[in-house]
Amino acid sequence: MVNKENKNTTEERILESARQIFQVKGLQGARMQEIADKAGINKAMLHYYYRSKELLFEAVFEEAANRIFPKIVEFLNTDYPLFEKIERFVDYYLTTLLENKYMPAFVLNELNQNPERLVKLMSDRGIFKQEKFIEQINNAIKDELIIHxxxxxxxxxxxxxxxxxxAGRPILMGLFKLDEESYYQFIESRKKEVPKFIINAIKVK
Amino acid sequence: MVNKENKNTTEERILESARQIFQVKGLQGARMQEIADKAGINKAMLHYYYRSKELLFEAVFEEAANRIFPKIVEFLNTDYPLFEKIERFVDYYLTTLLENKYMPAFVLNELNQNPERLVKLMSDRGIFKQEKFIEQINNAIKDELIIHxxxxxxxxxxxxxxxxxxAGRPILMGLFKLDEESYYQFIESRKKEVPKFIINAIKVK
DNA sequence: GTCTATATAACGATAGAC
DNA sequence: GTCTATCGTTATATAGAC
Known part of the structure; x- marks a missing residue:
């Protein structure tokens, strides 16, 4: 599902199980025994391949974070016109997150409990370079394409x-009385509704 | 701070400590010893007053949830004109959450890990009655006050x-290189910027 | 009500046989 | 590389004295 190049080695099976458990229960809530059970192997194997719970968690977290953040920057620095960039950005994110619906809550919570992880992510590579996008917005304001x-x-x-x-999926599902299918449809609609909303908000008419 | 009618009894001191620890570390991450230390009393007292960690947590969670959700509904059912209602709603929430900045991540995470708590919250009282607000929006559409x-x-x-x-405070602080003070200012600006943005997006010109 | 001391269980981690 | 058995620690929770 999540991992196309799954080689189905023991190491990969452990990582896949750890993904599922950690993303739902978090670092503290997850149990090594539960991860081992889901992978269909013994608890000792977890330590053989990943040494400790903390290191196994970091492997899962960094993979998840790297699926969210680098693409943000990549997008912000493309050469699309502003409105098209916004349309593509929202569409891409809603599509990606719809396939990984637990990821946002997982990453947000972990960054709140352990903000140092963000520092590590930022220094790892040139993440979070938003200057170009900010410049693009400022130019659009100057050109009177969008409001100030x-x-x-x-x-x-x-x-x-x-x-x-x-991140607020349970709340929205409760608030609007959505089941899994109608929640999915609701997010699907947002792919067009949200860019329209944003562009409406900023466009000079 | 948080609790004006603080009677400073042992029971209340425990609850206040539990609030601070649970909101930052979550149910699984919090330690009863740490809560006891912060309250300046012994670990046994926690059990004397609240029986178990789970029950102590529930007291904290329900208090936090009750500070967020009921006011949403209350607002949605007031008689303010649509635009004024949006302005007041955003202002109220940013003000409240600025004083309880850990609360959103805490509540969101807990509802993701334990969605049944939402069911309990909803059945507790008539929470989440949004019909009136939805009707108000639909009327504004009919009256061509806002777009469809x-x-x-x-x-x-x-x-x-x-x-x-x-909920994404660490990300925003990292992304825009904000310290505590400039983050506060950034949110303060949103009290006017967000309603303006929303009304721009929906207003028929 | 409040404390110290302790029971009890669970968890992460390791040793060592195969 | 994989397993069973077990260690060492830490956590929640309770018993019982004051």
């Missing part, structure tokens, strides 16, 4: 509307 | 932009 707005506020709004519906 | 939009999508956007900046 703090680029950081705009970016925050885009990210909020893309990620919150997943 | 699914009321649920609009509500989701409002909530997303109000709550995500707190």
């Amino acid at each position: 707005i703090d680029p950081r506020q705009l970016i925050t709004n885009i990210i909020s509307m893309s990620i919150f519906p997943f | 939009i699914d009321p649920r999508q609009l509500i989701t956007n409002i909530i997303s932009m109000s709550i995500f900046p707190f």
Whole structure:
């Protein structure tokens, strides 16, 4: 499912089980025994391949974080016109997260409990270079294509509307009385609704 | 701070300590010893007053959830005109959450790990009655005050932009290189920026 | 009500046979 | 590389004195 190049080695089976357990229960809530059971192997094997719970968790977390963050930057630095960039960005994120619906809550929670992980992520590579996108927004303001707005506020709004519906999935499902299928449809609609909403908010008419 | 009617009894001191520890570390991450230390009493007292860790946690969680959810509904059912209602709602939430910045991540995470708690919250009282607000939105569409939009999508956007900046606080602080003070200022600005953004997005010009 | 001391269980981790 | 058995620690929870 998640991992196409699954070689089905013991090491890979452990990682896949760890993904599923950690993403739902978090670092503290997960049990090594449960991960071993799901992988169909013994608890000792977890330590043979990953030494400790902490290291196994880090493997899972970094993989998840690397699926979210680098693409943000990649997108922000492409050469698409502003409105098209926003449309593509929202569509890409809703699609990705719909296939990994536990990931946002997992990553958000872990970064709240352990903000140092973010520092590590940022220094690992040139993540979070947003200068180009900010410049693009400022140019669009100068050209009177969009209204005057703090680029950081705009970016925050885009990210909020893309990620919150997943982190707050139980709330939305309760609030609007959605089952799995109608929740899926609701997010699908957002792929067009959210860009329309954003562009409406900033476009100079 | 958080609790004005603090009677400073042992029971209340325990609850206050539990609030602080649980909200940062979660149910599994918190240690009863740590809560006892912060309260300045012995570990046995926690069990004397709250029987178990689980029950102590529930006291904290329900208090936090009850500070977030009931006010949502209360607001949605007031008689303010649509735009004014949106302005007041966003302002109220950003103000409240700025004073309880760990709460959104805490509640979101707990509801993801234990969605049954939401069922309990919903059945406890008439929470989540949004019919009136949905009707108000639909009327505004008919009156050509706002563009055609699914009321649920609009509500989701409002909530997303109000709550995500707190649940994703470490990310925003890293992304925009904010310290505590400039983060506070950034949220303060949102009290005006977000309603403006939303009304721009839906207003018929 | 509040404390110290302790029971009891669970968990992460390792040793050592195969 | 994989297993069983077990160690060492830490956690929640309780018993019982004051």
